[in-house]
Amino acid sequence: MDKILLAHGEGGKRTRDLIGKVIARYFDNPVLAPLFDAGLLGRIEGEIAFTTDGYVVTPPFFPGGDIGRLAVCGTVNDLAVCGARGLAISCGLILEEGLPIESLERALSAMRGAAAEAGILVACGDTKVVEKGKGDGIFITTAGVGVMVPGWKPSPAAVRPGDRVLLTGTMGDHQVAVLIARQRLSLSAPVLSDVAPLGGLLLPLLERFGSRVRFLRDPTRGGVGVTMNEMAAAANCRIELEEGRLPVREPVRGVCEILGFDPLYLANEGKAALIVDGSVAEEALAALRQHPLGREAADIGEVREGPPGVRMRTLAGGLRAVDYPVGDQLPRIC
Amino acid sequence: MKHIDEFRDPATARALVARILRDAGNESVRLMEVCGTHTVAIARSGIRPLLDGAVTMVSGPGCPVCVTPDGYIDAAIAVGRIPGVLLASFGDMLRVPGKSSSLEKEKGKGLDVRVVYSPLDAVALAAAAPDREVVFLGVGFETTAPAIGGAIRAAEKATVRNFSVLASVRTIPGAMGMLASDPEVRIEGFLCPAHVSTIIGADAYLPVASRYRIPCVIAGFEPLDILLGISMLLRQVKDGSARVENEYSRGATAAGNRKAQELLRELFVPFDAEWRGIGVIPGSGLRIAARYARYDAEEKHGVRPVFSPEKTACRCGDVLKGKILPNGCPLFGKACVPEEPSGPCMVSSEGTCAAHFKYGTGLQ
Numbered sequence: 205m206d207k208i209l210l211a212h213g214e215g216g217k218r219t220r221d222l223i224g225k226v227i228a229r230y231f232d233n234p235v236l237a238p239l240f241d242a243g244l245l246g247r248i249e250g251e252i253a254f255t256t257d258g259y260v261v262t263p264p265f266f267p268g269g270d271i272g273r274l275a276v277c278g279t280v281n282d283l284a285v286c287g288a289r290g291l292a293i294s295c296g297l298i299l300e301e302g303l304p305i306e307s308l309e310r311a312l313s314a315m316r317g318a319a320a321e322a323g324i325l326v327a328c329g330d331t332k333v334v335e336k337g338k339g340d341g342i343f344i345t346t347a348g349v350g351v352m353v354p355g356w357k358p359s360p361a362a363v364r365p366g367d368r369v370l371l372t373g374t375m376g377d378h379q380v381a382v383l384i385a386r387q388r389l390s391l392s393a394p395v396l397s398d399v400a401p402l403g404g405l406l407l408p409l410l411e412r413f414g415s416r417v418r419f420l421r422d423p424t425r426g427g428v429g430v431t432m433n434e435m436a437a438a439a440n441c442r443i444e445l446e447e448g449r450l451p452v453r454e455p456v457r458g459v460c461e462i463l464g465f466d467p468l469y470l471a472n473e474g475k476a477a478l479i480v481d482g483s484v485a486e487e488a489l490a491a492l493r494q495h496p497l498g499r500e501a502a503d504i505g506e507v508r509e510g511p512p513g514v515r516m517r518t519l520a521g522g523l524r525a526v527d528y529p530v531g532d533q534l535p536r537i538c
Numbered sequence: 539m540k541h542i543d544e545f546r547d548p549a550t551a552r553a554l555v556a557r558i559l560r561d562a563g564n565e566s567v568r569l570m571e572v573c574g575t576h577t578v579a580i581a582r583s584g585i586r587p588l589l590d591g592a593v594t595m596v597s598g599p600g601c602p603v604c605v606t607p608d609g610y611i612d613a614a615i616a617v618g619r620i621p622g623v624l625l626a627s628f629g630d631m632l633r634v635p636g637k638s639s640s641l642e643k644e645k646g647k648g649l650d651v652r653v654v655y656s657p658l659d660a661v662a663l664a665a666a667a668p669d670r671e672v673v674f675l676g677v678g679f680e681t682t683a684p685a686i687g688g689a690i691r692a693a694e695k696a697t698v699r700n701f702s703v704l705a706s707v708r709t710i711p712g713a714m715g716m717l718a719s720d721p722e723v724r725i726e727g728f729l730c731p732a733h734v735s736t737i738i739g740a741d742a743y744l745p746v747a748s749r750y751r752i753p754c755v756i757a758g759f760e761p762l763d764i765l766l767g768i769s770m771l772l773r774q775v776k777d778g779s780a781r782v783e784n785e786y787s788r789g790a791t792a793a794g795n796r797k798a799q800e801l802l803r804e805l806f807v808p809f810d811a812e813w814r815g816i817g818v819i820p821g822s823g824l825r826i827a828a829r830y831a832r833y834d835a836e837e838k839h840g841v842r843p844v845f846s847p848e849k850t851a852c853r854c855g856d857v858l859k860g861k862i863l864p865n866g867c868p869l870f871g872k873a874c875v876p877e878e879p880s881g882p883c884m885v886s887s888e889g890t891c892a893a894h895f896k897y898g899t900g901l902q
Contacts, residue, residue, distance in 0.1 A: 389655060448548065457539050463655075464887070520551040520761040522584020525898030530876035 208303040213333025223331060226305065227297075230312040231319075231326040235292070243327030245292055248351060253288035255279060256347040264311065264342050266385035268377070268396030269473070272314035275344040277473060278424070280322045280401040285420040285476055286358060287410050288350030289403055292327035293319065295346060299331065300339035311342060322401035324348070353410045358419035360479075363439035367418060367507040368485035370478045372405060372492055373398065373500040374451045375428050376470030380459050391462065393455040400474035405497045409478075413488055416481035423477055428504075429468040429526055431477050432514045439479065445505035445516045445526065469529050479507065545760030554765035555588050561772050562592030568724055569593055569771055570860050572714060573731030574601030574888030575759050581897035583761040593768055596860035597893075599713050600731055602678045603630045603886035604858060605813040606706045610677075611636030613843040614704055617673050617835055618649045624667065626660035627675040629653045634885045657682075657689035657703075664693065664701035673835045676703040681733045683707045683824055684798040687805040690826070690833045704835040705826050706843075708811055710734050711742050712822030718750035723860050727753040727771035729764070732786045739794025743782045751780040758786040805830055812845045814882060815855025852881035857890050864891040871895060 205226075211218040228236065235243040257278050264271040280290045295315065299308065319326050381397040383389060402422070410417055419438070423431035428450070436443045452460075452467045460467050474497060480488050485503055492498035514526040571577055577597045580586055586595055599605050611634055618625045618641075625641070632642040632651065645651045654660050657674055664672035676686040686703055693701040710731065717723050730743055735756045743754040753774035757767025767785045774781060784790055802824065811823020826834040836842055852874065853867040864870045864883070874880035876892055883891035 454539055457542075461539075461542065516584075518582070518584045518761070519546045519548050520583040520585055520588070520765070521548060521555065522586075522588050524582060524584040525896070527896050527898070 206305055208299045208301055208305065208308065208333055210301050210333055210335065212299070213331065219331070226309065227312060227329065227331065230309075230316045231295070231329070233325055233327075235325055235327045236329070243292060245327060245349070248291065250354060251352040253283050253286050253350045253352055254347070255282040255286075256345065257282060258343065258345045260340065260343050261382060262340055263385050264307070266397055267381045269399035270311055270314050271342055271344055272311035273318045274399050274473060275346045276315050276318035276322060276324070277399050277401045279346040279348040280324055280403055281422045281473075281476070283348050283350035284401070284403040284406045285422045287353045287356045287407070289353070289407055290322055290324035290348050290350045292325045293346050293348045295326050295329040296344065297329070297331045298339055298343040298345075299333050300341050301333055301336040303341050308342065311344070318401060322403055353407055356410045356414060356417075359415060360419050360435070360439040362415065363418045363441050363479055363507055365507050365509045366482040367479050368482050368503050369432070369443055369445070369505040369507070370480060370485065370489055370492065371428060371451065371502050371504045372402070372476045372478075372498045373474070374453045374456065375423075375472060375475070376452060376456045376460065376467035378473040379427070379470040380456045384459070389463070391459060393459050395453070395455050395459070398472055398474035400497050402474065402476055402497065405492065405495045406476055409488060409491055412491065413480065413484050416484045417488065418479040418481070420476050420478045423472050423475055425471050426529065427467070427469040427471055428477060429466070429514075430528055432526060433528055435477065435479060436512055436514050439507075440512050442508050442510040442512055443505055443514045444508045445514065447516055447518045449502055449504045451500050451502045468526065542760065545758065545762045547762065550762055551765060554762065554769055558589060558765065558769050558772055559592045561769065561776060566591060567593050567726050567772055567775050568596060569727045569729060569768060570596050570598045570717065570725045571729040572598035572600045572710060573734065574604070574886065574890070575733070576729060576731065576757070576764065577601070577890050578888055578893045579759045579761065579764060581893040583764075584897070585761065585764060589768070593772060595768070596725070596863065597857065597890035598717065598860055599813060599816060599858040600679065600710060600734075601883070601886050601888040601890070602682065602708065603634055604854065604882040604889050605708055605816065606631075606634065606677050606882070607812045607814045607843065607845050608636045609843040609845045610704075610706045611640065612638075613841045614641060614675055615639060615644050615649065617704060617839050617841045618644065618651065620671070620839055622669070622671050623650070623839070624663065624670045624672050625649065625651045625675060626654045626663055626672055627651060628677065630886050631675055631677060633879065634882050635879065657686050658692060661689050661693045661696070661698055661701055664698050665696065668700060670700060671839075672701050673839070674701070674703045676705040676707065679708055679710055679734050680737045680802070683806065684737065684801050687801045690805060690830055691801075693833060699832075702833050702835040702838045703826060704841070705824070707806065707824040708813060709808070709822055709824060711738070711746055712819050713813065713816070714743070714746045715750065716816070716819045717859060718746060718752050720859065725752065725860060726775050727755070729767050729771060730754050730756040732756065732758045732763070732789055735784075735786060735790035735794070737795045737798045740782050740784045740790055740792045742794065747780050747782050753780050754782045756782075756784045756786045756790050758789065813858070815858050850880065854881035854883040854891070857883050864894040867891070
């Protein structure tokens, strides 16, 4: 067995072989092991959060991560920014005929690693094979179940002027790493995707500061720029960012300068934006910075009085709007 | 980041703004940033409101996508429909409306359009697909034109025969002369583009400056470049001088890039070109020289852009000439938004309307 065949998806012996000899090897846990039609999670104490996401990244392997790690972290992070510790995750694989088994194993191994890192169980799964040309090697969907931090829930309505906006680290690393991996830009830069599970960074903050952490978002597609707009809309508030405080790694800045991208709109896969009560902002920032995934956390702006929306105080001292982008960011042509 | 942070220093920016406000006194001055990259940089760094009352910055026609006539888009679509043709384009062009459609809409209906980041990518596409005819949509100013010429040279050298360029190249100084002589435009100074000037050189603006008695300052695209350039222009206006000054001395020289200029002279010839919304400006375009006709898509595929005035409420033409700011157009922000642009100034990321819309210029 060295490549995925259509027969691997037909439900017969080959399917059993693929699941038993390849996939299940990576998810060796008592919930998945019986290979029932559903993973039996047993009784769960607390309030439940539930989410799902699909992963279709091209190329599937990029500096700093791959589609497997992404598929676990993305879903774990969706739970984490809602205040939930991930318990169990599903793994839906859509494989293209001809995919090297080795690539599949690489992705599965990364899923296993990320799941262990996040302390989440891969509890159920499904495998489909599509004809060559009908997929892009490998697609993964995951759904995740988590338990809420007791007593905490996202409260955009509690946001008020004076609250601070925190970002847990640098912007744009993931998207730039993927762009470079596509090798269409004839550019190289030492940039690694930031893809990481954020539960361990964020949930202790919610336990410690409770409702003084108003709510959180993970700035994935559309980056911090879009997330800020979503947060301002959810809280019906005005957010004012400070350009000089936005953390961006030097090589990412370099790539953005060359291609005309704004790092504010580039995707991240291991970052969260938080709105916190101004009185605990410093403490919360210090706590974030003590965690390896939050070392470059920054206080990037403030909630202010005024009409809802996002504004930026620029380095030149001016004020301008930060809006949703339209379409892909395209390189400038002159 | 070295060589960038120095040009964004907040304290120096504050000092320059103070100097501009002081120099301006009670009389407000009207300056034009010719280039779309300046327009975006000014909007993005929020400079316009900082200078309120002292300097009014109006935006010029220096956005290649914006001034490309709709007849060109129609010609691109027509050539793209020829069986076997594959269009290669910069991404910005895709959403620009032609007379009845856009490349993006036609792409949805099956037109084969690929987005490339460099004209050389289009040559590579042609080399990799010998059974296709690759037509590169060569839109740009003096900055892009050498790269287009270089791609033609590269295709010639590698004997790639299935490659041609549908050219729409415009040159900046001619347009500046037209604007300076238009009494409705009322510009007191030009902030000249950085990148274009690296090619054509500062001396290229001497005829405009002397003939129309108008100060010209070449400035870089960073906030401090722009503020210093504005300050230099303002001092010239107050002195009554009309010189060409170069703030962007780290990139542009008096003579410019001679090698690129030679390339342009060899591959292109000047012609009286139409600018969308503005009209025909004598000698303001470059078309592919007869010697290279086999790389000229107009010759090779027998398509000719047909130019005719547009009937539309869109006032991109007046915006491009600096006669009105985008909010002076009845469509701006209403019938014309980035998702559904009526005119090219809202399409291009460097378009004046897009910049004003995106960065909410004038917002408090």
